Amino acid sequence: MDKFKHLKAIVAPMDRANVDTDAIIPKQFLKSIKRSGFGPNLFDEWRYLDHGEPGMDNSQRKINPDFVLNQSRYKDARILIARENFGCGSSREHAPWALEDYGFRVIIAPSFADIFFNNCFKNGILPIVLEANKVDYFFTEVANNEGYQLTVDLEKQIISTPKKENIGFDVDEFRKHCLLNGLDDIGLTLQYVDDIKAYEEKRKQQAPWLF
Amino acid sequence: MTGKTLYDKLWQAHEVRDNGDGTSLIYIDRHLVHEVTSPQAFEGLRLAGRKLWRVGANLATPDHNVPTTDRDKGIDDPVSRLQVETLDENCQSFGITEYKMNDVRQGIVHVIGPEQGATLPGMTVVCGDSHTSTHGAFGALAFGIGTSEVEHALATQCLILQKSKSMLVQVDGVADEVVTAKDLVLAIIGEIGTAGGTGYAIEFGGEAIRALSMEGRMTLCNMAIEAGARAGMVAVDKKTIDYVKGRPFAPTEDQWEQAVSAWQDLVSDEDAIFDKVISLDAARIQPQVTWGTSPEMVVGIDQRIPDPSSFTDTVKQEGAQAALNYMDLQASTPINEIAPDKVFIGSCTNSRIEDLRAAAKVAKGRRVASNIKLAMVVPGSGLVKQQAEQEGLDKIFIDAGFEWREPGCSMCLAMNADKLEPGERCASTSNRNFEGRQGQGGRTHLVSPAMAAAAAVTGHFIDVRDLSQRDT
Numbered sequence: 001m002d003k004f005k006h007l008k009a010i011v012a013p014m015d016r017a018n019v020d021t022d023a024i025i026p027k028q029f030l031k032s033i034k035r036s037g038f039g040p041n042l043f044d045e046w047r048y049l050d051h052g053e054p055g056m057d058n059s060q061r062k063i064n065p066d067f068v069l070n071q072s073r074y075k076d077a078r079i080l081i082a083r084e085n086f087g088c089g090s091s092r093e094h095a096p097w098a099l100e101d102y103g104f105r106v107i108i109a110p111s112f113a114d115i116f117f118n119n120c121f122k123n124g125i126l127p128i129v130l131e132a133n134k135v136d137y138f139f140t141e142v143a144n145n146e147g148y149q150l151t152v153d154l155e156k157q158i159i160s161t162p163k164k165e166n167i168g169f170d171v172d173e174f175r176k177h178c179l180l181n182g183l184d185d186i187g188l189t190l191q192y193v194d195d196i197k198a199y200e201e202k203r204k205q206q207a208p209w210l211f
Numbered sequence: 212m213t214g215k216t217l218y219d220k221l222w223q224a225h226e227v228r229d230n231g232d233g234t235s236l237i238y239i240d241r242h243l244v245h246e247v248t249s250p251q252a253f254e255g256l257r258l259a260g261r262k263l264w265r266v267g268a269n270l271a272t273p274d275h276n277v278p279t280t281d282r283d284k285g286i287d288d289p290v291s292r293l294q295v296e297t298l299d300e301n302c303q304s305f306g307i308t309e310y311k312m313n314d315v316r317q318g319i320v321h322v323i324g325p326e327q328g329a330t331l332p333g334m335t336v337v338c339g340d341s342h343t344s345t346h347g348a349f350g351a352l353a354f355g356i357g358t359s360e361v362e363h364a365l366a367t368q369c370l371i372l373q374k375s376k377s378m379l380v381q382v383d384g385v386a387d388e389v390v391t392a393k394d395l396v397l398a399i400i401g402e403i404g405t406a407g408g409t410g411y412a413i414e415f416g417g418e419a420i421r422a423l424s425m426e427g428r429m430t431l432c433n434m435a436i437e438a439g440a441r442a443g444m445v446a447v448d449k450k451t452i453d454y455v456k457g458r459p460f461a462p463t464e465d466q467w468e469q470a471v472s473a474w475q476d477l478v479s480d481e482d483a484i485f486d487k488v489i490s491l492d493a494a495r496i497q498p499q500v501t502w503g504t505s506p507e508m509v510v511g512i513d514q515r516i517p518d519p520s521s522f523t524d525t526v527k528q529e530g531a532q533a534a535l536n537y538m539d540l541q542a543s544t545p546i547n548e549i550a551p552d553k554v555f556i557g558s559c560t561n562s563r564i565e566d567l568r569a570a571a572k573v574a575k576g577r578r579v580a581s582n583i584k585l586a587m588v589v590p591g592s593g594l595v596k597q598q599a600e601q602e603g604l605d606k607i608f609i610d611a612g613f614e615w616r617e618p619g620c621s622m623c624l625a626m627n628a629d630k631l632e633p634g635e636r637c638a639s640t641s642n643r644n645f646e647g648r649q650g651q652g653g654r655t656h657l658v659s660p661a662m663a664a665a666a667a668v669t670g671h672f673i674d675v676r677d678l679s680q681r682d683t
């Protein structure tokens with residue numbers, strides 16, 4: 001997993017609540033057995049006017065000019081601001097894979113669905129929960145200022161604006177540590193092999209039918 | 212000291228270690244595997260040279276991509292075929308038990324786990340699928356995980372988790388006979404919203420929940436995730452134990468008695484304190500129909516589509532208006548004037564034998580209305596299909612003009628050939644009415660099996676009770 005420490009980037013707005021994982025990456029792309037290459041199909045049904053299928057040459061497809069990420073001002077965006085319950089729906093990790101592959105490394109919203117939130121951290125994406133009024137403020141700023149950028153510092157847990165405002169955010173200790181160091185959870189857990197074995201032994205006595 | 216919730220008990224029984232940073236290492240008893248969210252996990256294991264921690268804890272089946280017709284011809288779509296073949300290969304090389312596409316035990320993971328007794332009370336159950344919450348019906352801690360966690364569970368038999376808060380959804384009162392678990396859970400989601408359960412593990416309790424069959428409890432817990440809760444659960448009682456007894460993976464002989472006595476404790480203590488409690492009166496709940504693109508956009512069959520301006524905040528108003536535009540519906544339209552083009556009875560929410568019986572009861576002696584282009588019934592597993600056929604349900608459906616299909620996820624998410632065409636409207640017993648869920652541009656209305664069958668035979672949504680009075 002890529003490390004995440006610090007990012008200064010253009011912000012794109014996704015102004016609707018309950019953006020679900022089916023919208024983030026439609027199911028036909030879940031047939032892939034790979035982990036990469038989902039970026040061109042991020043938000044596929046909103047982004048293109050035709051119907052997308054795996055294996056298509058996306059550069060030849062009809063772009064939906066009304067879709068926000070197709071506007072040239074957001075072309076280089078790497079921070080996404082969103083509304084309530086972003087990432088609801090299925091557990092598909094293809095959703096963060098697609099966001100990451102497209103270039104997003106930070107998503108800021110008033111709330112996220114649990115599984116999606118968790119999946120982000122495992123793929124080098126930092127999801128930040130902020131109060132709705134602060135997120136609202138970013139929506140206004142982004143709309144009024146072309147090329148609006150934010151700076152996100154994970155170490156200090158601070159978002160800085162072009163007006164030099166500093167907005168703090170919370171992040172869970174363990175997840176922060178993994179993201180800062182690009183750590184693989186499995187490696188961490190395997191340090192506790194003895195604890196797992198001891199647990200299994202004890203459990204076999206108490207509940208032998210589970211083994 | 213105050214008592215413990217069922218969730219507290221399950222958590223404590225599986226805690227391998229407290230990591231001291233707000234997370235714990237939690238042991239996983241059962242891991243269910245399907246073709247969509249596992250290939251990258253197996254690939255990860257291979258790349259890192261890692262083995263499975265405990266092969267026997269895993270059980271696999273293909274469900275999302277499998278065709279529901281002409282199984283003997285294999286899978287037409289090469290991309291879907293590759294995914295299913297990849298699962299077969301991975302299971303073979305890692306030694307995992309798999310019910311392959313043409314095995315009678317194959318089916319939707321959340322149907323076959325309980326059916327095989329692979330889901331037991333008191334277990335932790337995970338699967339790379341959000342509807343894993345289904346298995347909580349057995350007094351188990353069950354939740355969906357992403358592919359990274361699938362790999363983690365395969366390699367370590369554990370997950371690093373943060374404990375959720377606890378919520379009790381208490382449904383008292385007696386529900387009308389036609390009001391099913393599906394209606395209860397849709398009404399609950401309508402009440403608390405699709406993010407209402409975010410950060411919580413929900414326990415469903417109360418008179419109306421106790422009255423539900425195990426199938427009903429599975430339907431209920433299945434949709435906990437649509438209320439935002441990763442896990443839903445129901446305490447163990449006699450129904451739970453009777454359901455499990457004698458199933459292939461259930462404990463046998465002297466272990467059975469030992470297990471049953473341990474399972475008696477899988478209830479919340481009377482003095483347990485929940486972080487949040489929600490109460491509903493089952494007697495006030497009508498059969499439900501969703502009208503929008505989120506499961507919380509739901510009303511009773513006797514109601515009208517709400518006016519977006521009736522919502523308090525602007526994000527909700529805009530959401531409701533966008534949903535009506537997508538669904539091509541007008542505010543204030545009575546629900547029973549909406550006419551679907553297709554009807555889908557199936558999915559991990561409503562494809563068990565009891566669901567098929569409920570739909571067949573309505574379909575019996577009637578005909579699918581002429582405006583319905585397709586009405587299909589997709590059993591949740593090969594064994595459900597077999598049982599339904601023994602009971603003659605397939606004949607009832609076929610005589611009424613329904614198609615009787617092979618088991619799988621089918622039009623719940625349309626990864627196989629079963630899908631809505633743009634603009635088509637569907638009465639569906641599945642769990643998500645998101646834009647494009649059942650096919651790009653498709654419009655989904657979530658209902659119970661009886662309500663779906665009633666819509667099929669009348670050509671529009673209708674209260675099943677009106678139907679019985681009118682023509683039986």
Ligand code: SF4
Nearest residue numbers: 342558559620623624
């Ligand atoms: S039936 Fe639908 S919701 Fe259930 S596992 Fe299959 S695709 Fe997911």
